[in-house]
Amino acid sequence: MIRLVDVHKSFGSNHVLSGVNLEVAQGQSMVIIGGSGTGKSVLLKCILGLITPDTGEIYVDGSDVTTTPREAFLAQFGMLFQGGALFDSLPVWQNVAFRLLRGQLKKSKQEAREIAIEKLRRVGLGPNVADLLPAELSGGMQKRVGLARAIATNPKIIFFDEPTTGLDPIMAGVINDLIREIVVDMGATTMTITHDMTSVNTIADQVAMLHGGKVRWVGPRSQVFDSDDAYVRQFVSGSPEGPIETLR
Amino acid sequence: MIKAITTLGRLSLGAIAALGRITLFMGLSCLSLFRPPFYVREMGAALLNIGFLSLPVVGLTSLFTGAALALQIYAGGARFNAEDVVPQIVAIGMVRELGPVLVGLMIAARVTSSIAAEVATMKVTEQIDALVTLSTDPMRYLVAPRFLAGLLSGPALVAVADILGILGGLMVATQALGFNAATYLQNTADFLTFPDVVSSLAKGVVFGGIATVMGCYYGLNAGRGAQGVGAATKASVVAAAVLILAANFLLTAGFFSS
Ligand SMILES: Nc1ncnc2c1ncn2[C@@H]1O[C@H](COP(=O)(O)OP(=O)(O)OP(=O)(O)O)[C@@H](O)[C@H]1O
Numbered sequence A: 001m002i003r004l005v006d007v008h009k010s011f012g013s014n015h016v017l018s019g020v021n022l023e024v025a026q027g028q029s030m031v032i033i034g035g036s037g038t039g040k041s042v043l044l045k046c047i048l049g050l051i052t053p054d055t056g057e058i059y060v061d062g063s064d065v066t067t068t069p070r071e072a073f074l075a076q077f078g079m080l081f082q083g084g085a086l087f088d089s090l091p092v093w094q095n096v097a098f099r100l101l102r103g104q105l106k107k108s109k110q111e112a113r114e115i116a117i118e119k120l121r122r123v124g125l126g127p128n129v130a131d132l133l134p135a136e137l138s139g140g141m142q143k144r145v146g147l148a149r150a151i152a153t154n155p156k157i158i159f160f161d162e163p164t165t166g167l168d169p170i171m172a173g174v175i176n177d178l179i180r181e182i183v184v185d186m187g188a189t190t191m192t193i194t195h196d197m198t199s200v201n202t203i204a205d206q207v208a209m210l211h212g213g214k215v216r217w218v219g220p221r222s223q224v225f226d227s228d229d230a231y232v233r234q235f236v237s238g239s240p241e242g243p244i245e246t247l248r
Numbered sequence B: 001m002i003k004a005i006t007t008l009g010r011l012s013l014g015a016i017a018a019l020g021r022i023t024l025f026m027g028l029s030c031l032s033l034f035r036p037p038f039y040v041r042e043m044g045a046a047l048l049n050i051g052f053l054s055l056p057v058v059g060l061t062s063l064f065t066g067a068a069l070a071l072q073i074y075a076g077g078a079r080f081n082a083e084d085v086v087p088q089i090v091a092i093g094m095v096r097e098l099g100p101v102l103v104g105l106m107i108a109a110r111v112t113s114s115i116a117a118e119v120a121t122m123k124v125t126e127q128i129d130a131l132v133t134l135s136t137d138p139m140r141y142l143v144a145p146r147f148l149a150g151l152l153s154g155p156a157l158v159a160v161a162d163i164l165g166i167l168g169g170l171m172v173a174t175q176a177l178g179f180n181a182a183t184y185l186q187n188t189a190d191f192l193t194f195p196d197v198v199s200s201l202a203k204g205v206v207f208g209g210i211a212t213v214m215g216c217y218y219g220l221n222a223g224r225g226a227q228g229v230g231a232a233t234k235a236s237v238v239a240a241a242v243l244i245l246a247a248n249f250l251l252t253a254g255f256f257s258s
């Protein structure tokens, strides 16, 4: 479904990705873990074509992403950005229904609004927020609106960049269940970046750990918590002692 | 010495490269005007913001400038007994030169800066990335409506500036300098030619285009963080003002040298 072959990306002298190889099967939930600044967000943006890798190939559904027509390619994707990235000039419901109000998937205004309100309900937000502006919401609420926007058109492939950061534990649980539901019920292929081990536990089929610009470890969820890789063990236990350097 | 020359060379190469990128971006902006989908609602909002809401500042600046111009020409003309030429010189000064230039500089200050800050903020908060992933082309969704609004608002604002500038001159001339209002207007109308007016409005089109495209260009190419937004806004206003004045010179030379 999604396949990355030896992907490299540097910003100036900052070598963020140096040879990433990764495969995500159709209908699978891949969770990506790794320290802050290891290039997890950059990786997702490379797949979407928002950042062009220096070298390496990326395939989605067997075809090279640099040669597939952009419009059709992007239509199958949903993405929750790390910062929410809501359009602050548009009210919440128009953010969620952005794709339903224009372009190929255009629906009537009434219908688009109903879908938006339904998606907002699924992320735990009532219809009363629909007409507010994003700036009037709390950080966690904005994140959930971003999530509702990502799933609004039931896309085949969905990327979630830290879906539960900034949420209270109960809401985080709701969102984890929702993502799991999307994978199981809708058969979507998802990649989720998270620092939250509860999320790893509920969402993941497979887990990949990014470290030093490469995929350090990849394996099924059942193995991540008793992996014999010292890096993974240190990461999931959150211990300051281990091979991953911490500056203090 | 060598170092200074190297720096100078690097700077000029950088400037030429930037000019190339800006030219390319202008070409792409023009193309985006003709490629559907067309975002009518965004276009309406841009017209309101760029055209209509610029009216007060454009009106006031041209009114005061026309008034000051009349005073200057009266005083200057008195030195060789040519006080009567006030209406003619005010008309030609405002319509050919000051009207368009004032509009250009005012929208560079008001419109270019606000477009650059808005678009740059969208860029640093990943809203541009989000637009792209939602299958919406920023060139068509953000740039085209603003660009078109600039092309349409420019000449309209220049027309307003020309008229109010002449009106400012008229007010000073009749209230303080003892001119007769009817003769003043008659002299103005007789003196202005069709090419004067056309060149004035054409400058408005060009300046409106430059002001909006520069805002979009620097906004879309903003660096990261709040600093990126600040730098983009500053650079956009400087570039717009300089390009507008340069274009003004070239257009004036083109229109009136023959
Ligand atoms: N557009 C960019 N220009 C320059 N450097 C960038 C850009 N985007 C990311 N980087 C750099 O790439 C590195 C990885 O960034 P990225 O956002 O992918 O980290 P991350 O793994 O998602 O971290 P976090 O868990 O904190 O979100 C960072 O050092 C960052 O400074």
Ligand SMILES: [Mg+2]
Pocket: A040, A041, A042, A082, A161
């Ligand atoms: Mg990140």
